[in-house]
Amino acid sequence: MFRFIAADLKRNLAGAAIVALIIALATALGVAVTLQERALRLGSARAASAFDLVIGAPGSETQLVLSSVFLQAAPLPLVPGTVLSGLARDPRVAWAAPIGFGDFAGDSPIVGTTAELVAGMGGVSEGQVFSKLGEALVGALADHKIGDAITPLHGRLGEGGHAHAEARYTVVGRLKPTGTPWDHAVLVPIEAVWAIHEHHDEDEEEHEGAEHHEEEEHEHHLDFSRPIDPAALSAPEAPGLPAILVKPKTFADAYKLRMEYRTDRTLAVFPGEVLTRLYGTLGDARRVLTAVAAGAQGLVAASILLVVVVHILQRRRQIGALRAFGAPRGVVFSIVFLETFAVIGVGVLAGFGLGWLAARSISSILTEESGIAMPVVFTAEDWLAALALLAATVVIAAIPSALAYRQSPAEALRG
Structure with a gap:
């Protein structure tokens, strides 16, 4: 089964890579916003901690x-x-x-x-x-x-x-x-x-008062x-x-x-009191940007789901042939699920890497301009967000897999 999945992904490598890249960019947007806001908060707090x-x-x-x-x-x-x-x-x-x-x-x-x-x-x-x-x-x-x-x-x-x-x-x-x-x-x-x-x-x-001064x-x-x-x-x-x-x-x-x-x-x-008020403003801006990023991720997820479903419908005869050669429904479900999950999962993980690199680059520029060291770090909250995205990936991958699971081999071959 895994050899079949690898061969299928290799045959459709360009399309799979484009889908993974789109998912990675959408994920990176949200990750970069979160990491950069935290880096600014941590850096400014550390800078102010030296002065009571x-x-x-x-x-x-x-x-x-x-x-x-x-x-x-x-x-x-x-x-x-x-x-x-x-x-x-x-x-x-x-x-x-x-x-x-x-x-x-x-x-x-x-x-x-x-x-x-x-x-x-x-x-x-x-x-x-x-x-x-x-x-x-x-x-x-x-x-x-x-x-x-x-x-x-x-x-x-x-x-x-x-x-x-x-x-x-x-x-x-x-x-x-x-x-x-x-x-x-x-x-x-x-x-x-x-x-x-x-x-x-x-x-x-x-x-002062001089008419001419060189x-x-x-x-x-x-x-x-x-x-x-x-x-x-x-x-x-x-x-x-x-x-x-x-x-x-x-x-x-x-x-x-x-x-x-x-x-x-x-x-x-107290410098900390002033920074707390500034953090409130940053928090508001972060919520707006996070909402924008979430909206972008939702649109990407919907688009990817539509593309995958259309792709499955276009491959009805191939799926029907697998069933006709004796492949159980569970195997067909697993093949479609693992292919979809692999492409989307790679995009999500790559998005976290791209988001981290983007936040590091922005922090380096801001540190050079302001002198404030801004640590870009992942926390438990970020890993929970990654798990949530992977859980959403499971749901998305299950939809086209269920369509393939329910497909009748005879109808697929006749079609």
């Missing part, structure tokens, strides 16, 4: 998290610098680190912060932590090497940005991998960011050779900050701090 609490000025909670945790540059209102000094003295806080951004090194965002954040993210894999204003750390996947000199750019050159020619950073260390956008970032002392932009503002004041490169440079002064962070005249990342000592402290800093002057959020 984010404090900034009142405004959009979503933008605060996207800018501070995922380094999606956007103008944020500034929280007073005195908030940082208050958090540093708070016994409920393990560490509090400011972040300031707006500058770039190529495509890598430059983030002004402190050594506390470096330690909180796992420390360095090589080199050392910055100790002077002109020193920088690079993320695990950044293109820069230890010893490289970096000239910060305000914004991106292709988007109207300009170079801070008066400033130079020297790379002194590399961060350990985190699987987050911080792997592509350049970390510098927050005091250096303040000094650069204060210097830039002074230059603009000098040229582009020139400043011959004087900022003094970045001096050591970092921790007292500058707690000084009353400390500049405002876009955001402060906070590590509470306990779970209870985190909720107390969040409640205490949700005022008309400050905003405190």
